[in-house]
Amino acid sequence: MFDFTWTEEHKAVFKLVQDFGKKEVLPFIRERDRKEQFDPTILEKLGEADILGICIPSKYGGAGLDYISLGIACQELEYADTSLRVILSVHIGLTSLAYLTWGSEAQKQKYLVPQAKGEKIGSFGLTEPNAGSDVVGIQATADKKDGYYVLNGEKMWISLADVADNFLCVAWTDRKKRDKRDHTGLSAFIVERKFKGVKTGTIHGKLGVRAGNTGYVSLSDVEVPLENMLGQEGEGFKIAMFCLDQGRYTVAAGATGLTKACLDASVNYSKTRKTFNTFIGEHQLVKEMIAFMVSGFEASQLLWIRAGWLKNQGLSNSKETALAKWFACDAAEKAASDAVQVFGSYGFSDEYPVERFYRNSKGSSIYEGTREIQKLLQADYALGYKVDKGTRIPLPKYQPGS
Numbered sequence: 237m238f239d240f241t242w243t244e245e246h247k248a249v250f251k252l253v254q255d256f257g258k259k260e261v262l263p264f265i266r267e268r269d270r271k272e273q274f275d276p277t278i279l280e281k282l283g284e285a286d287i288l289g290i291c292i293p294s295k296y297g298g299a300g301l302d303y304i305s306l307g308i309a310c311q312e313l314e315y316a317d318t319s320l321r322v323i324l325s326v327h328i329g330l331t332s333l334a335y336l337t338w339g340s341e342a343q344k345q346k347y348l349v350p351q352a353k354g355e356k357i358g359s360f361g362l363t364e365p366n367a368g369s370d371v372v373g374i375q376a377t378a379d380k381k382d383g384y385y386v387l388n389g390e391k392m393w394i395s396l397a398d399v400a401d402n403f404l405c406v407a408w409t410d411r412k413k414r415d416k417r418d419h420t421g422l423s424a425f426i427v428e429r430k431f432k433g434v435k436t437g438t439i440h441g442k443l444g445v446r447a448g449n450t451g452y453v454s455l456s457d458v459e460v461p462l463e464n465m466l467g468q469e470g471e472g473f474k475i476a477m478f479c480l481d482q483g484r485y486t487v488a489a490g491a492t493g494l495t496k497a498c499l500d501a502s503v504n505y506s507k508t509r510k511t512f513n514t515f516i517g518e519h520q521l522v523k524e525m526i527a528f529m530v531s532g533f534e535a536s537q538l539l540w541i542r543a544g545w546l547k548n549q550g551l552s553n554s555k556e557t558a559l560a561k562w563f564a565c566d567a568a569e570k571a572a573s574d575a576v577q578v579f580g581s582y583g584f585s586d587e588y589p590v591e592r593f594y595r596n597s598k599g600s601s602i603y604e605g606t607r608e609i610q611k612l613l614q615a616d617y618a619l620g621y622k623v624d625k626g627t628r629i630p631l632p633k634y635q636p637g638s
């Protein structure tokens with residue numbers, strides 16, 4: 237059965253997050269973006285609104301809603317600004333859902349519950365200065381000693397680096413396997429900011445997501461307790477890919493919201509600006525740009541909702557999620573470029589939001605698997621070179637009332 241109606245719960249999430257964006261983000265975002273200023277109070281406000289644990293079961297401190305609700309929250313947050321959606325991507329997509337799925341009961345109590353309640357913020361450390369797409373090219377190491385692992389390495393381009401309380405970091409527990417590029421030598425660890433040897437910093441001069449925090453996490457002889465390993469030794473690569481399955485979903489839904497923001501801004505402007513004695517919305521070439529925004533928005537939304545539906549059912553969704561991410565990010569980049577075009581010179585200035593949309597749209601074709609990596613994935617699925625075998629522990633299906 238196909239049912240495209242939103243439940244009352246979905247409509248309520250949409251309204252809650254839309255109102256949040258209107259009240260807490262839109263009046264301030266131009267200044268924050270100009271000043272490259274991350275507003276830490278936004279985390280408290282997101283927590284108070286129950287958004288930081290939206291799809292985490294209530295027994296672990298979350299709101300207990302489904303994965304479609306997570307997508308709606310991402311879409312509507314990015315409608316206001318990409319930096320808001322990035323918070324959900326790393327905090328829920330890349331970490332909380334990994335703790336929910338792979339964490340021991342003790343790890344869930346210690347790390348998931350405070351994250352779901354918004355008391356602690358999570359981030360994800362995979363990328364390094366010399367390796368992003370090439371995950372097995374990372375160099376960070378985790379050497380086992382008596383009662384702990386010693387982590388060393390540099391994590392780069394990490395969202396919320398200077399803000400998060402905990403980082404899910406991937407490192408080599410088997411150096412021989414690192415030399416052979418065998419991913420079964422990688423493991424995943426929950427690293428607390430307060431552990432000795434953890435240093436972070438912020439990257440300035442970014443093209444986009446300027447109201448967000450992005451930086452580096454340096455690990456120097458960091459002693460991480462054995463019980464902070466997520467999953468088993470050697471499962472780091474699989475856990476990282478699992479995290480990306482959830483993170484890409486949030487990026488796809490967010491990019492859809494960005495396309496809608498471009499569409500709404502362009503429609504409004506086209507009905508007020510006149511050239512050649514008529515509103516620019518009357519010109520066919522302007523209509524074409526708006527039409528592409530409509531098709532981009534609608535198709536992107538269908539793709540991420542399909543991925544969310546599969547997640548709700550506990551079904552395999554890596555291929556569908558990656559396709560949604562690729563398509564929605566491409567659509568958002570085109571919509572943002574066209575929105576600047578519709579605004580003419582005014583689109584070139586931050587008097588209007590479309591230049592921010594344009595700069596923000598670029599990042600999503602890079603992070604959580606570049607456009608090229610997504611294309612390769614889809615071709616490999618089609619050619620039969622890649623088949624989803626599932627993970628030892630799948631994402632829990634949505635249990636209403638849980």
Ligand SMILES: Cc1cc2nc3c(=O)[nH]c(=O)nc-3n(C[C@H](O)[C@H](O)[C@H](O)COP(=O)(O)OP(=O)(O)OC[C@H]3O[C@@H](n4cnc5c(N)ncnc54)[C@H](O)[C@@H]3O)c2cc1C
Binds near residue numbers: 445
């Ligand atoms: C704003 C922002 C936030 C981020 N947040 C995080 C975070 O929270 N945590 C984290 O771990 N990382 C994060 N990243 C890092 C991001 O995930 C990586 O930048 C991304 O995976 C690409 O890696 P790279 O930059 O090393 O590019 P590279 O891997 O060096 O790629 C360079 C170019 O080569 C292409 N390329 C690479 N390999 C192939 C191939 N096999 N075939 C064809 N083309 C190829 C790529 O598509 C790209 O165009 C963030 C990045 C940004 C910009």
